[in-house]
Structures are given as C-alpha cells and as structure tokens.
Amino acid sequence: MNVLVVNAGSSSLKYQLFDTTAGVVRAKGLCERIGIDGKIKHTNLESGAVYETEIAMPNHTVATKIVIDALTSAEYGSVKSMDEIEAVGHRVVHGGAYFSESVLVTDEVMAKLELCRDLAPLHTPAHIMGIEGCTEAMPGTPQVLVFDTAFHTASMPEKAYVYPVSYDMYEKYAVRRYGAHGTSHRYVAGECIKLLGGKAEGTKIITCHLGNGSSISAVKDGKVIDTSMGFTPLAGIEMGTRCGDIDPAIVPYIMNKTGMTPDEVNNYMNKKCGFLGVSGISSDCRDVCAAAKEGNHRAQLALDIVVYEIQKFIGAYTVAMGGLDAIVFTAGIGENDSAMRENVCKGLEFMGVDFDAEKNANRYSSATEISKPTSKVKVFMIPTNEELVIAKDTEAIVKAL
Numbered sequence: 119m120n121v122l123v124v125n126a127g128s129s130s131l132k133y134q135l136f137d138t139t140a141g142v143v144r145a146k147g148l149c150e151r152i153g154i155d156g157k158i159k160h161t162n163l164e165s166g167a168v169y170e171t172e173i174a175m176p177n178h179t180v181a182t183k184i185v186i187d188a189l190t191s192a193e194y195g196s197v198k199s200m201d202e203i204e205a206v207g208h209r210v211v212h213g214g215a216y217f218s219e220s221v222l223v224t225d226e227v228m229a230k231l232e233l234c235r236d237l238a239p240l241h242t243p244a245h246i247m248g249i250e251g252c253t254e255a256m257p258g259t260p261q262v263l264v265f266d267t268a269f270h271t272a273s274m275p276e277k278a279y280v281y282p283v284s285y286d287m288y289e290k291y292a293v294r295r296y297g298a299h300g301t302s303h304r305y306v307a308g309e310c311i312k313l314l315g316g317k318a319e320g321t322k323i324i325t326c327h328l329g330n331g332s333s334i335s336a337v338k339d340g341k342v343i344d345t346s347m348g349f350t351p352l353a354g355i356e357m358g359t360r361c362g363d364i365d366p367a368i369v370p371y372i373m374n375k376t377g378m379t380p381d382e383v384n385n386y387m388n389k390k391c392g393f394l395g396v397s398g399i400s401s402d403c404r405d406v407c408a409a410a411k412e413g414n415h416r417a418q419l420a421l422d423i424v425v426y427e428i429q430k431f432i433g434a435y436t437v438a439m440g441g442l443d444a445i446v447f448t449a450g451i452g453e454n455d456s457a458m459r460e461n462v463c464k465g466l467e468f469m470g471v472d473f474d475a476e477k478n479a480n481r482y483s484s485a486t487e488i489s490k491p492t493s494k495v496k497v498f499m500i501p502t503n504e505e506l507v508i509a510k511d512t513e514a515i516v517k518a519l
C-alpha cells in the first residue's frame with residue numbers, strides 16, 4: 119500500500135511516501151518556513167532525483183498542495199496521480215486523554231482534536247491545517263492520526279499520571295502526565311522485545327530517546343508504566359534548550375526577580391535553558407561536547423547534569439518495574455553519541471550492566487547490542503523509525519475499513 123506519512127510542525131512539513139508492501143520509502147521531503155516565505159526539498163529515493171526550490175507557502179494547505187505537485191511531477195515524482203496514494207498517516211504531537219491509539223480521521227475525531235489545541239498550541243493548529251490540506255487535495259483518501267502521547271496514555275497507571283496537585287486541576291483542566299515521543303518509544307521497545315526473544319510478557323525495558331528533546335520510558339510487558347515527559351514535553355531530563363524537571367517554586371521566583379510574564383517564562387524554560395542555558399554555548403550536543411573537550415567547565419557541567427539525570431531515571435524506573443532486562447538508546451544523541459552512552463552505563467555495573475565500551479565506540483546504522491554477551495542487563499542502540507510506525511498503523515486501520 120502506498121501511504122503518505124505527514125509530520126506537520128509549526129512552520130514545517132516533513133513527509134515520506136511508503137510502499138508498505140515492499141517495506142521501502144519511495145520519496146521524502148521537507149517544506150520549511152511555512153507562513154514566512156517557503157522552500158521545499160523533495161527527493162525521489164527510487165530515481166535519486168532531487169527537487170529543491172523556494173516557493174511561497176503562506177500556510178500548510180498550500181504547502182500540502184506543493185508536496186502533491188512534487189509527488190506527481192513527471193520529472194521527479196513517484197506517482198502518476200494522487201489516486202495511487204491509498205492513505206495518509208499524520209503524526210500528531212498531543213492526543214490529550216482523548217486518544218490512546220491511532221484513529222481514522224472523521225468529523226468526530228477532528229472535533230476532539232480541536233480540544234487538544236490548548237495542550238499543544240504550536241503543533242495542533244499545524245496538524246489540523248495539514249489534515250485539511252490533504253482532505254482538500256485528496257478528497258476521499260482515508261487519513262489516520264498517530265499520536266505521540268498514545269503509547270503512554272494507553273497504559274500508564276493512575277499513580278504515574280496524576281500529579282499531586284489538587285484533584286480538580288485534573289478534572290477541570292486535564293492537568294496530568296501525558297508524555298511524548300510515544301511513537302519512538304513504542305518502535306524501539308518493540309524492536310528490543312524482538313532482540314530479547316520476541317515475547318513482551320515479562321520484559322522490563324528502559325527506553326532512552328535522547329535528541330534535541332529527550333524522554334525516558336519504563337516499558338513493562340511491552341506497555342509504558344511511566345515516562346519522564348509530563349503534562350508537556352518540558353518535563354524530564356535536561357534537553358537542548360529545555361530545563362526538564364526543576365523545583366516548581368523557581369518559576370514564580372524568577373518571574374518576580376526578572377518581571378517575566380507567564381508566556382515569557384514558559385518560552386524561557388523551553389528555549390533558553392538545557393544545554394544552551396547551562397553551557398552558554400549551544401543547544402547542539404556536538405557543540406557542547408566539543409567545548410567540553412577543550413576544557414570548558416560549563417559545557418562539561420551541562421553534560422554531567424544530563425548523564426546524572428538519565429542515571430537517576432534508570433534507577434527509579436528499575437525500582438518501578440521491579441527489575442531490568444534492557445536499556446535502549448535512540449534518537450540523535452542516543453544513536454550517535456557513544457561517549458554519552460558509555461558515561462550513562464559506566465556507573466551501572468552494580469545493577470548488572472556489563473557494558474562493552476569497545477563495541478560501543480563504533481558507529482552502527484542498525485540495532486546493535488553494546489553490552490557484553492554475559493551482561494545480565496542488555497544495552498542496545500536501536501535507530502528509531504517513527505514514520506514506519508505511522509505508515510504501518512495507517513495501513514492496518516485502512517485495510518480494516
């Protein structure tokens with residue numbers, strides 16, 4: 119089945135055209151600067167043809183039409199007409215408490231998605247425009263929504279998702295832990311279960327999605343029992359520009375000291391903290407690592423903090439699951455930064471992690487065990503593939519229609 123996977127961000131739209139039967143990506147592309155000016159880079163992965171141009175994209179509906187033109191182009195396209203695209207799968211950042219699995223787009227689903235606007239004010243409007251753009255350009259083609267929160271909200275127990283604030287905040291305003299990166303955690307946990315023998319029942323896995331945004335999940339019997347991101351993706355460990363968990367009293371304190379408004383302090387915690395804020399150098403882990411190597415104390419501190427926080431989550435989640443079979447590293451940092459993986463695992467020998475530093479030091483493009491064969495707790499590097507999950511969910515839902 120030809121499935122178009124769409125990931126609409128606040129000013130961007132990434133896409134991949136999958137042939138799910140053959141299990142290959144036929145084309146991929148990225149529209150950027152939507153609402154500003156606009157540019158597209160489209161690659162036909164079968165012929166190698168690349169189309170790159172600057173073109174006005176006042177909104178996501180126009181961007182979607184430009185993507186469709188690229189996909190159907192005689193020169194660099196992959197299909198003769200959009201009729202050949204049998205379904206569209208959309209990545210959706212926040213499904214609130216409404217969605218704990220992927221769903222077919224209907225009027226009722228769109229009405230519920232509207233209710234998630236408040237929970238992801240930057241992303242939800244972009245998703246809605248992306249969906250409407252596809253509806254307009256491909257009327258009649260079924261569309262499916264795959265939520266970043268669903269893997270978490272489907273199975274987290276109440277004690278992990280209700281915050282100890284007054285209960286009316288949960289009842290009236292839906293304040294609870296939702297988590298994020300669920301599609302990535304789901305994919306790598308699934309791959310890890312295959313590597314552990316294929317049976318989810320009885321497995322205890324900690325998945326570390328470490329990228330510009332980072333989150334850690336405890337996956338027991340193939341289901342999430344806790345995750346580090348919370349009401350929003352600001353929670354958890356230190357990230358590129360996000361502070362992660364801090365004493366909540368810091369927020370009113372710095373507002374009083376600096377005169378920041380609620381929106382300004384929210385922006386500050388999302389955009390000016392983390393690696394960038396601590397190091398004063400960059401939000402990019404590679405830049406921070408390079409500065410630390412040259413002896414920059416604050417760069418080293420930013421790295422020490424994140425390693426310490428990851429280890430604390432691993433400790434907490436091991437206790438929460440009553441044991442541990444495997445730790446998985448994924449995403450930009452988790453897949454590529456061998457020093458980060460080594461530093462995290464260095465202190466974990468006491469809990470049965472026998473890390474293979476030599477094996478870990480190499481670069482791998484596919485799932486690899488980086489602990490010694492005798493290690494009681496296995497450690498894996500598993501490249502994530504959120505788009506594949508979206509394509510597969512879309513195919514399954516559309517085939518069942």
Ligand code: AMP
Pocket residue numbers: 328329330331358401402403404405407449450451454455456
């Ligand atoms: P992502 O959000 O998953 O795309 O990950 C982005 C993060 O991965 C950035 O902080 C990058 O610096 C980091 N990253 C990518 N490649 C490497 C690498 N070879 N070493 C260290 N960090 C890397």
